[in-house]
Amino acid sequence: MEISFIPLDYDYFDWQGKNYLKIIGRSEDGKKVCIIDSFQPHFWIILNEKISEKRIQEIQKKIEEIKVFCSNRTTKVLKTQFCTKNFLGKPVKAIKIFISNYKDAWAIAEKIDFKEVRAKREYDLPLITKYIIEKKLLPLSWNRVTGEILNNSQEFDGLDSSLEVDLCLKVKKFQKLENKEILFNPKILAFDIEADEFDIGKGEILMISLVGKNFKKVLTWKKTRKKPEYVEVFENEAEMIKAFVNYVKKLDPDILTGYFSDGFDLPYLRARAEKNKLRLNLGVDSRQPNFVRGKISSAKIFGIVHVDLFRFIESVYSQYLQSETLSLNDVAWELLGEKKHDFKLKNQKTLKEEEWKDYFEYNLQDSVLTYKLTEKFWPDMQEFCKIIQEPLFEITRNSMSQLVESYILHNLEKYDEIAEKRPLHDEIAKRRSRPKYEGAFVLQPKAALYENLAIFDFTSYWPSIIVTFNLSKSTLLEKKEKDSLEVDIGKKVYFSKKPGFFPEMLREIIKRRKKHKAEYRKNENPILKARSNAYKLLANASYGYQGFFGARYYCPEASAAATAISREFTKKTIDKINEKGYSVIYSDTDSIAFKLNGHTKREALDLLKEINSHLPGIMELELEDFYKRGIWVTKRTGEFGAKKKYALINDQGKLKIRGFETVRRDWCNLARNLQNQILESILKEGNEKKALKIVKETIKKIKNRDVEKEDLIIRTQLKKPLAEYKAITPHVIAAKKLKESGIPIDAGMLIEYYIGETKNKKALVRERVKLPDEKGNYDINYYLKNQILPAIENIFEVFNINVNELIEGKKQMKLDVF
DNA sequence: GTGCACACGGCAAC
C-alpha cells in the first residue's frame, strides 16, 4: 500500500521493549491515517583526543554489554560505532551508542564511566525531536509512504483496532515529496466553555460552543423556553459533556482550538468530567487529554492537535501587536475588526429568561472569533512548523528561544555536529546569577522641537553583528590566537574567524528571509508573508537566545561582544553623520535621528550609500523615514533630555509616538488622549498655540466634573501573587478590594481602579483608590496634578510655558484678562 | 512635619 501522507501529530509507544512512533496525519484524499514506524535510537559519548584505537575498541566492547532494568523492562545497548564528528566546531572522536529503548538513554549514559570519556551527549533530546532529525518525516510536509495495512492485527497488541482512523499503516519506507505542494487546509474546530464559577472545576459548565467550517453549535443543559436554533439542550451537565466529546469525534478535526484552553477550558472539562464520573476520551485512541507539565500545563490530545491560540500569540506574535492586552477581545479587534459580544457575566441563578439568549450568543461568538483567528494564524503556524521542523503542538506552545534552539538541533547535521546538552538545575542557577553585561548605546537628546529630520537604522542589527563577527559559543576562544577577533567586554574575549555553525545558520536564515520577502513583494499571498515573517522572527530571537540561561548554546560573552560592537558602530556612524554637516539629535541601539540642516533628501541618501560602502560583512544601514517635525522633552527630574521618549510626524502627516504616556497603558485615558492631541497639534502646527487651548478646555472639564469615569480608570497589571508585594501600591489595594468582593485574584490580572475624593486631602493615593463600580466623586486634584500635569508639563516646557500655573488658575486668570 | 534619596514596581524602547 502506498499513500501520500502529511504528518500532523506525533506520539510514541513501546512494544516488546522497543520504541515505535505512531503518527497521525491525512492522506491526499482526506482520510485520517495513522502510520507506525520503528525507531532505533542512539546517543553519543565523546572521547579524549589522545586515546588509542585499542582502547576505543575495549571501551566499545564494554559498553555493548551494558544493560539496565527499570520500569519492568530491560534496555540494552544494541551496537556501537566509532565516528569522527564535530562538537562545538571542533573535530572529536566519538562513539555512537544504539540502544533498544530511548527512555532509558539517561540510565545507560550514567553507567558509562571511563576516564577517557570527555562528555556524553544527545540522551536529553525529546524522543520525537530525535526521531524527526533521524528519519526526516517532517511535520506538515507531504510524503510518499509505503507500508502494510494493519487491520485487526495482533502486532503492537492490537493497537490498530483501538484507533479511530480510516487507515493504519505499518511503515516500510517513505520519501519526502519534493517539488510537490499539495494544498493542505486543516479542519479546524474552535470551542469555548462558560461556567458559573471561575475557579477550575468549582462550578458547573453551563454551555460549550463549537464552531467549525459550516458548523455552529452551543451545547447546554439550561432549559429556556425560547432559544436560538444553534442551541442544543441536554438533560444535565454530564450529557452535555458526552455530547461535546461525540461532536468532536464526529466532526473529526485536525485542529481543536481554544483561547487559553490549556489554562481554562480543558482543565475545567477534565475536572467536571471527573466529577460526573465520565471519561473525556477525545483522543483518536480514546485516551483523555494528557496534561504535560510546565509553567502552564499543555493539554495534548492524541490524534487531534489541540492548539491554544493564546499561547502561540503570546510567545510568538505579541510583540508585533498593538493591543494593550492579549485578551480575545483586544486581539480579535485588532486583527479581525470584530469584538466579543457585550455581555456582563453574572450569577446564572439571577439571569432572566431573555438574558440566556445573550449568554448563548456570547459563548458562540467567542468560538467564532477563535475560529477566525486560528484561520488567520494558520499560515504562520504552518510556516513555523515547516521551518523549525517540530510538530504543530510544540510549535504553538514553545517560546521563541525554544524555537531557535529547535531550529539549531534540526540543522546540526549539515555541520556534522553532536548536539550540546541542556543545562541542569545547578548550571541554570549559576547562569542566572551571572552579572549583567552592558547593553546598547542610547544618546541623550536635547529637548526641543526640531524640523526636517531623517532616521537611519541598521537592518537586523543583532543578527548582522553575530554573523559578521562570528559570535557564538563554538567560536569563542579560550585565549588569543593568531588572526582572532578581540572584543573588550570589560575583559578581553576572542572569537575565531573560522565560521561557526550558529552564525552560519543565522546567515542562512537572513538569506532566506531576504529571498522570501522579495518573493512576497512580487506575489502578495499570506503563505509567503508568513514564511518571510517566520525567518525574520527567528533571526531577531537569536541574539536573546545566546544570552538566555536555559539555552544549550548559551554564550553571554557572545551577547556582550555583540552589544560592545553595536555601541562602537552606532557611535562611529553618529560621528560620521555629524562630520558631514548634519546634526544627530538622538540614537537608541540601532537607530539614529538627525537634522538635515538644509541638505536635500537626495544628499542624505548619498550619505547613506557612502556609509554602507564602509560597513563590514552583512551589516547594513537603511533609511527608516524622513520627518517633517519631531519633539524631544526633558525628564521630569533634571534638565536633561529624556531618552526613549519622542514624537515625530512624517511628510505624509503620519505620527510616530514612542515612550510617551500616550502609548503606556498604565495611565488613564484622559491623560493619554490629551497628551496625544497635544503632540499631534504641536507637530502638525509647528507651535503650541492650539495645543494650549485644548489643555485649557480639558482642565475646565475636569474641574466641572464633566469627565466620564471610563476615561479616569487606571489599569495596572498584577505581576505576582498579592502576598508577595512589599510595597503596597494603589493597584495592590485595588486587587485586595476585588478579592474581598469575591472575585478571584491571579498574578497577571489587569487591575482597574480610579482615584476618588476623600475628606482627608493628604491621604495617600492608595487610601483614595476606588474600584470602577464604586460610587463616589473622582479626585479633581489627583487627576490634574498626578495625571494631566506629568503628561503635558515637559511638552510645554519646550515652549517655556508653565502648565502648573495654568492648572492652578493663576495664568488662566491672566489670560482671561487679556 | 518636610524634604530627600532610594527601593519597588510597571511598562515601554530597542
Next chain:
DNA sequence: TCGGTTGCCGTGTGCAC
C-alpha cells in the same frame, strides 16, 4: 527554566533635619 539591557516615572518608605 522557558530571550536580553536601558530607561522613565509614580508611589511608598525610611531617614535626616
